[in-house]
Amino acid sequence: MATEPGPDPRRVDPDYDRHGGFPVFEAAQPGPGFERFLTAMRRLQDLAVSADPDPQTWTDAAGRVEALVAQLAPFEAGEGVGPANRVPDLPGAGSLLMPPWVVDKFEADEVLLRVTFSRFHVGGNYAVHGGVLPLLFDSMFGMVIHATGRPISRTAYLNVDYRKITPIDTELHARGWLREAQGRKAFVNAELRDADGNLLAEANGLMVRLLAGQP
Structure with a gap:
């Protein structure tokens, strides 16, 4: 798997570290327990929207979840x-917010x-919610911006065209790529296909480099 990014954006943008609101993210090594936790939580999310047990089971489950919240709360x-x-x-880089993607x-x-x-x-109807795909795109x-070595940017707009039902x-x-760059502006494209190559959805957007101190 190729995971090498482009040039260090700090060389392109001397004010990179002064762009407000963005901490410097470095890879974490939380140990195998975190992976187990994520796997279980993803399954729990599925069950939370699909299970239909008796009322007492919901009560018991709520107690267990509340206990887990109490266990983790001191470490927020x-x-x-x-x-x-x-x-x-x-x-998903270890984030439950993100769909569970794997980088190739x-x-x-x-x-x-x-x-x-x-x-x-x-x-x-067992199709992926339309609002989930913009999150993926x-x-x-953001990955495309980082991979090309461009300075830190925010999304100015994102357009999605839905071509076919996205299955679960x-x-x-x-696939995502940089289509064109104009100064602070980066025009990006992305697409989602099934195993047979059928286009399910495609997107285009504009990423704009932040100015120093801009959140």
């Missing part, structure tokens, strides 16, 4: 401190991901 930390979104080798290529010419949506992501746009429980392939 700021952005960029906890391992979530900082473990590149785990699906992370280079300046393109970023390639494999992603499998589950019951948690269903909008209706927006995350991919099947491995899909996403």
